């Protein structure tokens with residue numbers, strides 16, 4: 001049972017009740033509060049095999065970009081557009097510009113898909129992709145698993161791009177095969193043939209492009225109040241005095257004031273109150289395995305509250321069958337029911353004013369994780385390492401132990 | 402929806418870049434099933450102290466900007482979540498237009514569907530408007546959708562871009578569904594022809 005419903009959150013209960021009524025009235029299948037498949041839409045869509053290459057997918061949530069990992073055009077829309085889609089099955093769109101994000105090379109130990117996307121955002125800024133759709137290409141992208149690809153595409157919107165896509169390949173097809181809503185039998189072969197025709201032609205041109213050297217990437221962390229304000233975890237907080245553009249300078253000053261950080265300050269060693277491992281960016285089984293690999297045989301520091309929140313009930317069951325829940329609980333972390341939890345602080349999981357959190361979620365906006373709370377975004381590895389030491393930590397120092 | 406009017410108003414300046422929708426309307430106010438009343442929570446965490454009292458230094462709490470229907474904001478306004486509650490809250494508060502150098506894609510689309518005009522201007526025009534309002538908070542400007550212009554007190558007028566279909570919907574006081582429903586007969590004929598009496602085959 002959803003605790004917020006039991007505790008009498010009347011508004012939430014009314015909202016969910018209305019969703020249930022509407023779905024019943026119009027014959028829409030709902031994976032509701034008591035469904036064993038319940039979870040964050042961007043986790044369960046792919047999990048059920050509903051997300052497939054070549055589809056156009058819309059949803060009233062900006063992280064719909066996640067589904068682009070399958071070579072679908074997937075983007076978030078608002079309530080009015082949801083209404084329009086439900087009424088007509090179509091949506092008027094203008095052709096967006098294209099933006100190639102090429103990531104070449106091999107990620108080093110301790111560097112994850114989350115660090116790739118945080119590195120991109122730190123280079124192009126939070127509005128850098130506005131009006132564009134990203135296509136992620138290059139050897140480093142090809143070697144990512146589907147779950148890692150979803151982590152990257154998920155945060156396309158944080159760069160201002162409504163959608164981010166990756167060409168489907170054998171990794172994609174293997175992931176989809178056998179899933180509940182995947183095509184079966186002869187239909188599978190028909191689909192596969194079509195899916196193989198989807199990738200962008202070699203030599204295609206883009207309206208914008210950027211290349212990232214995967215070999216040079218380090219674990220990343222944000223220091224400010226938008227996801228584009230990121231640095232390598234070993235770097236110092238930037239100094240507004242060195243920013244020439246006046247509006248960018250005042251934005252940085254405003255962020256550092258909110259975060260109570262000093263220019264030039266090192267984040268390594270900074271004391272943290274909460275670690276949140278979850279959200280549609282990093283709550284899939286591979287994310288939990290990464291976190292567990294660090295927490296296994298270690299203890300969460302006494303000053304830190306650590307929440308581990310699977311993205312779906314299916315992820316939860318899988319994690320429990322692998323014994324990850326015991327790893328987390330023995331380390332002193334909370335093992336929770338699936339959902340968005342402290343990513344958006346609507347269910348009671350929230351930061352207290354002034355608290356610092358390292359989170360694997362996607363937004364570090366002011367108050368996002370609770371009014372007055374301060375968020376550092378990072379990978380599940382960095383988050384788990386920080387939980388262990390109680391301070392912001394370069395996970396690579398624990399991997400070498 | 403009503404026909405979109407010509408706006409003649411003072412400007413409220415919130416000259417911050419990258420104002421995200423979590424600031425415009427924090428998530429804790431989203432547990433509603435009705436858009437009415439969201440204006441009271443617009444910019445809630447910037448506008449109010451923890452005890453609910455207004456923060457005197459925040460623009461919307463300063464008397465000289467009260468009643469302004471035009472918001473002047475920094476670059477990349479409306480980034481972040483797709484919540485349509487953001488334009489609902491802005492309109493609920495009384496804004497009819499937001500002027501910035503750029504808007505996040507989803508916000509722009511949501512705004513246009515709620516009779517909130519996203520007005521994109523060059524950085525130089527933006528600077529001029531900032532100076533205007535900081536020097537004379539009582540100065541009024543005109544935002545005219547029909548001619549797609551912002552008209553300043555010194556007589557200077559600058560054009561702004563807007564999607565043609567969205568413009569005609571706003572000027573005619575209709576929305577996309579309303580527009581489509583005008584063709585209901587043709588749609589039904591088409592469906593009958595292609596899908597038979599069972600409606601659309603999905």
Ligand code: SF4
Nearest residue numbers: 063279280340343344
């Ligand atoms: S996990 Fe966070 S970002 Fe993802 S859908 Fe939930 S609230 Fe939105």
